[in-house]
Amino acid sequence: MAGERSKRVTIYSIAQECGVSASTVSRAFTRPDIVNDDVRERIHAVAKRLGYQPNKAARGLATGRAGMVGLLVPDITNPFFPPLVRAIQQAASVQDWSVLLLDADEVADEETELVEQVRAQVDGLIVASPRSPDADLEDTLGDLPAVVVNRVVAGRPSVVCDNSAALTAAGQHLHQLGHRRFALLRGPEASWAARQRAEAIRGWALAAGVELVELGDFAASYEGGREAAPALLGSDATAAFAFDDLMACGVLAGLAEAGRSVPDDHSLVGCDDVLLAQTVTPSLTTVTAPVGELGTTAIELLHAAMRGEDARQVRLDGTLTLRASTGAVPAGVVSR
Amino acid sequence: MAGERSKRVTIYSIAQECGVSASTVSRAFTRPDIVNDDVRERIHAVAKRLGYQPNKAARGLATGRAGMVGLLVPDITNPFFPPLVRAIQQAASVQDWSVLLLDADEVADEETELVEQVRAQVDGLIVASPRSPDADLEDTLGDLPAVVVNRVVAGRPSVVCDNSAALTAAGQHLHQLGHRRFALLRGPEASWAARQRAEAIRGWALAAGVELVELGDFAASYEGGREAAPALLGSDATAAFAFDDLMACGVLAGLAEAGRSVPDDHSLVGCDDVLLAQTVTPSLTTVTAPVGELGTTAIELLHAAMRGEDARQVRLDGTLTLRASTGAVPAGVVSR
DNA sequence: CTCAAGGTAGCAATCGCTTGCAGTAGATTT
C-alpha cells in the first residue's frame, strides 16, 4: 500500500521509471490535459505505486503559492470557534488548501504579531473576530489577501453573522411574555460583534418603548458572566441579553448562587448557540449562528480576494432558538 | 514600520544593500555566532528596515525541514481538544514550529488519509486520541516522527493522562458516601482512553468488593449520554462513572428529564474536566487532566523523536476534582 | 511529395535559501 520504501520519491524517480522527462511528470499532475493519455496514465500508475507525494516546499518555491491559508482566531478554547475552524477547514480542503491555525490567546497585539509571522508562509488569511483595532489590522494585513469573519472592516472582504433580526425577535418574544424592563450585559468594547449586538438591542428597545439598562463591559467568558450577575441583580430588569452564551452561562451560575431562578425570576438570552447553550440548565434561549455557511463563505471570499476581485461583504442571518431560559414574568413583578 | 514596499525582500536584496554575499546574510540568521559582529548587526538592521521574512518554502527545500508539525485531533469540537491544541501550539512556537491542525471528524479512515496527505509536508506529527487501530496507525505513520497523545502504541513515543489513581479515589469517595452499587457507562470501544478508564474502574470495584454493572458502549458525546441515561435508570446503581464529561452532561440532562435528581438520586463522575464540567448544573465531579503538561510533553517527545532518540512513554496523573454531582445516598436506598 | 499546423516532450532556467569547501587577511607562534 505504501509502496517502495526506498529513499524519497520525486518527479525524477518517476520520470526515470517511466522513461520520460521530469517536466512531463510534473505536467502529468498539474496540467493533465496537455500530456498524452497513455503517458499520463503510466506516470500516475507509477506515482501511486511508489507512493509519490509532491513536495509542497518545492512547488511553493517554484509557483510562489504555498497552498496554505492561515486561520487566526482570538481564542480557540472559546466554544464558538471550533465548529468554525472545522467548517473552514473542510471548505479549504476542497480547494486543496491546508489550514494553519493561529491562536492569539485573546490578546490583540499577539494578533498582529502572528500575522506578521505567517504572512510570508500563506497565500491568504482568514481572520476571525479580531480584537485589534481596524487600523492595526489594516496595517499588518497590508496586501495579503484576507477575509474577516464576524467583523466589518472597510475595504476588506468579510462575512458576518447578522444577529439584529434574531435579537429583535428575541426582544419581541420577551415582551410578549410580559417583560418590560431589560438589561444589556455588554461584551468587550474591542469586539465588533459586541457593538453590533448592542446596537441591535438598543434599536429594538427604543422602537418597542421599553426600558433598557446597559451594564458592563464584561469579559466574553464564563467569568465575565459571573461578574455580570450581581450587576444584573442590582438593576430592576426582569430579562437580560448576554453578549454571548458563555457569558450567559456565567450569569446563570451567578443567579443560581444568589438563589434566583431562571426563567422564573429572570429571563436570559444568549448568543451564538454553542454546545454549552443546550446543555446548561436551564438550556439557553439564544441566537444560532450559521457556522457552516460562515466557513464556506469565508473560503469563497478568500478565493475571490486571491484572484484580485473586489471586496465583497456578506452578512448571514442568525436565527432565534427558543429554549428554557426565557419565560413569563411572575404576575406581581409585571405590574409594579 | 513595514519597510520599503518594493518587490520582495530576499537574502540577495539584503546582501546587495550590505555589500556582502547572500551566504553571509543567510548565516547571519541561521548561525549568528559565526559571522562578524559588525556585519551581522548591519545585516539585521537592513533586514528589519526592509521587512525581511525568510521564505519558508525555500528554506524547507534547502534543509529538508519544513518547520511545521501536524496536529491530528479526532474532533476539534470536543471541548477536550481546544485547550490541548493551544498548549501544543504554544510549546511548538517555542521551537519555532508552526502547527498544522487536522481534524478527522471522528472517523478513523479519515485519520490515515490525513496523515498520508501531510506526511510530506511536516517534520513530525502529534496524534491525539486516535481512533484508528494500532496497525493502521503504525502503517500510515511509517518512519514519520510522531508522538501519540492519550494512547499507548508499541514503539511510539506517547504521553497519556493516567486516570487510574484519580478514578480509584473517586470510587473511594463515593464508597464513603455510602454507595454500593455502581454503573460504568462505557465509551467507544475504539478509544484507548475508554479501555484504560474502564480497566481502572473495574480494578477498583473488584478490590473494593462493590457491585459494578457495565453499560454501553455509548458515543463520547452529549448525545451518547442522553442514550446512557435510560440504561442507567434501568440498572439499580446509585452512582455512575461516565466515560467523559461530555457524556456525563448528557446523562445529567437525561436524568433530569426523567425527573431524577443529581446528586440526590444518583451520583455521577465525569472525566477530563472540560469547561462544561464546571458550568453544568449540578457541576461535575470529574478527573482533571493536566492539559498544559500534556502539550509541552508532546512537543518535547516529538523533538526527541526527530533527533532519532528512543521512544519514551510518559504518563501524567489526572487529579480528582470534587464538585456537586457526587453526594450521599439517601438512607432508604443504601440498605436495601 | 512537400510544407504547415498541432499536439507532445524535453531542455534549462528559476524560485530563495543552505552549506561544504576553498580562499583571504590578520593574529599568533617559533
Add this chain to the structure above:
DNA sequence: AAATCTACTGCAAGCGATTGCTACCTTGAG
C-alpha cells in the same frame, strides 16, 4: 621573518518542482 592558526566570507552546487521556449513527430492539405 616565516609558518601556522583563526576567524570570517564567498563560491557554487544543490533542494524538487514549474514553465517558457524549442524541437520533434504525425497528420492533413495543397
